[in-house]
Amino acid sequence: MKIIVNAKPHEVSASDLQSALRELGFACSSVATALNGTFIARGQRAEVQLAEGDQLEVLAPMQGG
Template structure:
């Protein structure tokens, strides 16, 4: 299926948000939103993606 991940169109095989994070190489603590709605980490495994979803993944950065 095709999704938009952080502004770029991607073709993925994952069916859930949790699977997509693994497939796309995200690890550690990240925040996620699908179609501009925050998805807590506890709900990612059950959050099914559909063709055309807009997914944002952000990771905390250190520094100042």
């Protein structure tokens, strides 16, 4: 199915958020996720089902000084 990830279209075969993150290379647990503008906690990702056209934002922490 086609979803939008960080404003870019992607094709994924996964049906849930956790699997999609692995498929897209975001397996690191330290990322924050929002699906269609709603924050999704790490523990809920396996339960959240994706649909065609969903918009996913994945944010990784930045280090600096």
